[in-house]
Amino acid sequence: MRTPTVVKKPYIKLRRLFRKKKKAAGLPPGSLIYTGEKRVERVTVNLLDYRGNSVTDRKIVDPAECANLLQSDTVSWIDVEGLHETETIQKIGESLNLHPLVLEDILNVDQRAKMEEFEDYVYIVLKMFHLKENESEIAPEQVSIILGKNYVATFQEGIEGDTFQEIRERIRNNKGIITKMTPDYLVYSIIDSIIDSYFSVLEKFGDRIETLEEELVNNPEKQTLTEIYRLKREMLFLRKSVWPLREAISRLERGESELITRSTHLYLRDVYDHTINVLDTVETYRDMLSGMIDIYLSSISNRLNETMKYLALISTIFIPMTFIASIYGMNFEIMPELQWVHGYWFALGIMAMVGIAFLVYFKMKKWV
Amino acid sequence: MRTPTVVKKPYIKLRRLFRKKKKAAGLPPGSLIYTGEKRVERVTVNLLDYRGNSVTDRKIVDPAECANLLQSDTVSWIDVEGLHETETIQKIGESLNLHPLVLEDILNVDQRAKMEEFEDYVYIVLKMFHLKENESEIAPEQVSIILGKNYVATFQEGIEGDTFQEIRERIRNNKGIITKMTPDYLVYSIIDSIIDSYFSVLEKFGDRIETLEEELVNNPEKQTLTEIYRLKREMLFLRKSVWPLREAISRLERGESELITRSTHLYLRDVYDHTINVLDTVETYRDMLSGMIDIYLSSISNRLNETMKYLALISTIFIPMTFIASIYGMNFEIMPELQWVHGYWFALGIMAMVGIAFLVYFKMKKWV
Amino acid sequence: MRTPTVVKKPYIKLRRLFRKKKKAAGLPPGSLIYTGEKRVERVTVNLLDYRGNSVTDRKIVDPAECANLLQSDTVSWIDVEGLHETETIQKIGESLNLHPLVLEDILNVDQRAKMEEFEDYVYIVLKMFHLKENESEIAPEQVSIILGKNYVATFQEGIEGDTFQEIRERIRNNKGIITKMTPDYLVYSIIDSIIDSYFSVLEKFGDRIETLEEELVNNPEKQTLTEIYRLKREMLFLRKSVWPLREAISRLERGESELITRSTHLYLRDVYDHTINVLDTVETYRDMLSGMIDIYLSSISNRLNETMKYLALISTIFIPMTFIASIYGMNFEIMPELQWVHGYWFALGIMAMVGIAFLVYFKMKKWV
Amino acid sequence: MRTPTVVKKPYIKLRRLFRKKKKAAGLPPGSLIYTGEKRVERVTVNLLDYRGNSVTDRKIVDPAECANLLQSDTVSWIDVEGLHETETIQKIGESLNLHPLVLEDILNVDQRAKMEEFEDYVYIVLKMFHLKENESEIAPEQVSIILGKNYVATFQEGIEGDTFQEIRERIRNNKGIITKMTPDYLVYSIIDSIIDSYFSVLEKFGDRIETLEEELVNNPEKQTLTEIYRLKREMLFLRKSVWPLREAISRLERGESELITRSTHLYLRDVYDHTINVLDTVETYRDMLSGMIDIYLSSISNRLNETMKYLALISTIFIPMTFIASIYGMNFEIMPELQWVHGYWFALGIMAMVGIAFLVYFKMKKWV
């Protein structure tokens, strides 16, 4: 008999829902301070320069070099992985003429998804999701995208391996129409592949919910509740991330920026539909999980009460029998039954009958 | 005495709420991949070509043939049943000049209902519902509709038999006004018959809810909860499907596409009203089911507690009687009652009186 | 001891929340099929023709006659009671030039309240409510109103007696301003008297809620819950009906139809305010009923638990006393107390003391 | 031991939430019927006529007199207290040229707060609140305000003493800027003082909630729930009243009526902010009260269960001890312990040990 503890596994850490803003409150706006986790690896800056069939693929060592790309007539994709070397980021920002507030937002990895139009470029920030190894927690990674006239710059926290590998491959191998299109199509491809990562996460969660529902039916255990609660928490987190994204993409699609060509609008509308789909699914999962918690609580409580009922039934059968036995345990001098030859068997018989009568009565009442 | 399990029948499968997107995340947009279930039957492409009295009805073997229909001055209804042969679909799409994204959407059977205007055609996608044989689950089937200048193309998953049989009959037999109207009226007829299928489903569910309510009143069983939960889940699913449909039809009705004639707007308004009616009913059912869950839980818990009360009452009557018996079971040398001639009957009498007194007291308290 | 059943009276029928659409799904739009209950009485068509002091009041036998009224310069009120003779309705519709969809809507008595402007007329459909004899259920009756240039046509299901008797009287006796006004004022009067019927229903429900609250305070019975649940259900139903009505009247008031004169707008605004008032009251009642369910459940459960507590208290007092008695029932050869002259009384005394001590302790703890 | 009744004090009357509309449903619109409570006192009509320093203050005996005030160039404030003499009200209405619907609304004291612009005047109706003596119920009083070109007419139900005394004093003593301003400023002052009365009511309720929270912490009694429920009900009522007021004042502020001068708009904006503040507070109180009900229910139920646990602990300690005693009460011929000299003490010792062992075990489990 152990002390009953309702939940055993530790909950997921809360910190993730609200990453610490390390900037001391009150610092001047525009201060460049990276708020994510510190890493040892160096920040890498990859350049993919393409136009039709010609593709250049190399690392950028001197951030100031980026300024040259603004003049070239090819599409340049500057992909920065890792944000922890603020100086590098700042230099890139300066050579691309980014507003200080944009740089601050790129480094503050607790940004709400948004889209902002500036004179020369459009700034988009959103979250990418990776499933952790335990498959029940999601790790967010902030991605900032700058869409300029002839370049695209992406800034990733660099938590996971090369997420845009697939797009890069398509460009290198000149697959699909991507190399024939303007930079906005590249931005669309990036956002599309990020939204796709949401679907993978939701699929995994869908599987877990399915499994939990079956557990709930067959054998609700104590950790089932913890699991449901944990998933509901992740849904809260996802909703918080995707809700503003919906608006950001909607603004991008309906936006008047000249940087986004007419043909891309159609693609953005498609991405917008996917985002709504993600939101709908998240909401449906939340509703289902809430319903599951209610069912769980009532089923656990019912199971316990059923146990209590069975225990009470057992007691209730024995108590009258004990009463009869104690009658014949009385010491009155004159108790006729005690002298009967078969008195003992008679008493046992009565007890058995009382016991059976109660049992039958309980059966009739459907209590057993 | 069996181990109490709260629910016995397995819940409906969850997968349906979120069908797996088989496309690997990150594939280039426009990739044609069918995401529904694989089927063995061949995809069939029916053509119904009509104008006034003249009606042609045949199968299309070569998808490229469709291109010719664009020039004809009759209304051509190309009805594709089955989506699992992506090549066929692609060829039809190409001969009708459809945008790659539209083709992708047609094949991805987890689409949100939507309406999109293109230059030459309007694309509408929505869900049709069939009740499974067990009558408590709904099977969704995605229907994509292309409305062109002089043709209508419909793409069904082909799960159930010919759903539009009735419309086809009307055209063949030249019943009603359909053969005198433009293609948009055909589109309206198709959507109307799909919405009608929602009403049939809701009617069936209404019947079930009615039955469940009576069960709830007379004899709430454990599977009653499972049933209620299951229905609530279906409502979640229906709402998720119908909510965007409302907007899609509203946009269709208010739309500025020249493909939709003035007289059809009136009919679309009617369909719009039906959609709202479906939504209202779904919401009302959800509210009712939620209320039923509360009533169920409280009635089950009350029933259990009433049982406990009766058991406790029985024990509580016997315990004082046993106490009296055990008094006369004491072995004191001097216990006057023990020598009384009628001592035994006196003791039994006292016990009976105590028992009856408690019973009367409980009756007065209305506990029995 | 009866098996505890939580609710005894049958719930109201569900069917009413969603009346069966008898039209087979997939029939051509515009099919005229009456979806209400079949009745034996004949459909009656009354005509009230008035202008200032001159009033004609007669039955219409040939529906085609209605066409003539369109030319007259008096206000003609065609009041149709009973919808089950579809042919009659169809003929009236044709002679008034009504759109087939309008006729379909008139006959389908499960319409959502709405207002639709056509070229020559305005179509309004809404629900009227009658309390059934048991005073706790409401019977809906659909009323369709056609407002033409110089006529008004009303179509009632004809469930209850002449509901518009009072308006008719006012016209016949030339009371108030009604006979001096255009047909739109008559429409306003009809809608106003329908909304008034909502207030009567809500007043009755208000009385019931009041009674139930007092029951809840003094003596919550099992059927109290059924009653509350039933009322909440009626509120769901009312809300479903009144919510779209609000929008319909709002559109009527703000509408641009030339059929509605400026002075009538003011009156419609008043009716609109009443509708909002009805909605507010329905919402408030729903909130109150939800609160009452919570209070009910907790009070029933508390009452049961209190009973359990008292029973447990009784047992807990007797168990230690029985323990003492059983000590002196042991058969050890050497038990000094057994030989004491007053041993028996001593033992009884101890038992009494233990019993009293526990009682006092429980009193101190405020458990009794 | 009394039958446990959960609530003792009667709830507040429900009637107030929906005052009976005494007008028979179906009366012609514009019928003047007072729907409030009948009173014996006479209706009084006070006139306050001012412009700069000159102030006239007298009673109006003949309602027709009001017509003259329309021509004067002073600001005339006609304040009617008591609405139960419909003829007087009607005469005033006629002399001020009010629309029949406005008069009907003035007399129907169950109006939703609203603001309506007419050609010559603006009509505003809202509720004033008085705390009843028991300090936990609010009594509503309807106030109608007519703002004309050079007059203001107010109609109060007259439940409480002179509510606008303070404003009257300011005018009489020429305090503040009121006598220099146009009538719209007077209307603003009246509304402002009414909203102030909401704050007083909310402050009182805030105090009660605070007290209840402390009761909840220290000693939740059964009537605590009744109190919380009662307060929540009052919040429902307040919200129902204030919600439409918000819109009415917003329309007044943004309105285009020439009767409201530019400088007054600023003041109205201030009143609007106060109304929002009232609404926010009402919502916050509702949320708090809901939370308190949950805490209350769980704390009551926990307290009961704790009691049950202690009772069960007591029983559970004595039952094994009784078992041991009953072993030595068996009548076997050969039971070695019975012959032991210290057998009795040995048995008592074992019992004591078992009892103590259980106690210690329970302590370890933290059950005691």
Added chain:
Amino acid sequence: MRTPTVVKKPYIKLRRLFRKKKKAAGLPPGSLIYTGEKRVERVTVNLLDYRGNSVTDRKIVDPAECANLLQSDTVSWIDVEGLHETETIQKIGESLNLHPLVLEDILNVDQRAKMEEFEDYVYIVLKMFHLKENESEIAPEQVSIILGKNYVATFQEGIEGDTFQEIRERIRNNKGIITKMTPDYLVYSIIDSIIDSYFSVLEKFGDRIETLEEELVNNPEKQTLTEIYRLKREMLFLRKSVWPLREAISRLERGESELITRSTHLYLRDVYDHTINVLDTVETYRDMLSGMIDIYLSSISNRLNETMKYLALISTIFIPMTFIASIYGMNFEIMPELQWVHGYWFALGIMAMVGIAFLVYFKMKKWV
């Protein structure tokens, strides 16, 4: 055994949610009455006058002096700490030409956050938050900001030390761009630093929630509930404060006032995003806390019920054993077992077997 009290620590005071409006209801509008707490310290008025490199920093003794600042061509920041000397505030207000209603709002420290444009200046009022020493309550401090053509005036309640110290330092040391900018940039900096204070508060609360979640998992204590309830209450309070702020900043950003330069709009948009982020976090925390309350209640109730189950198990094992003992305690003359040599051991063996059988049975049922 102590009387079980569910909560021990006193709740936070309610007063804070609704600070008493000390102004007697009905006072003329524009009355200057300070509604915050009285303080002994003197009100201090600091002036910071800057333009580029030249910075003047001094105390203002005569409030009338402020009028001169309106003419200077430097940016003047008048910072008033403490509001309890209404005369000083009034004089400053007059010399800055503020509207009486603005002055009233500055002194009434229970203002809803808002932004109001006047001809010469913009008025912004919002709340700043300090964590009290116990780290679980927040103390609000109202800050009013006046943005004029070449000055900024801030009015703080003065509860905590110099909150804007950091901004002042930046100006004094000519750090960042602040001294080169117009007064609207200063206003932005102030608002930004206030919003930053929200983040600090939320971070602290996030930590507490995290700790509470772990407590909930490992060892839910009674005060855990109090803590959760308290935090939820603070969230209610925060939401009530931040919700209107969102709108105020949005209006500031989109506003047309000439006092706000184009470049500042960008910064305001950034602040707006932060505000939304705060709101999202508050809502997420509320959802989490609600979920935690449910989990808490169910885990406490389960723990109690588990205890009851164990107690019932113990009783249920001993009751049948006692029954057997009482059988052999019967006094029948002929009971064969009693004469058996090993009868006693046989009986003990049967009892042990019965006890063990029940134990095994319970184990099998997983009740132990």
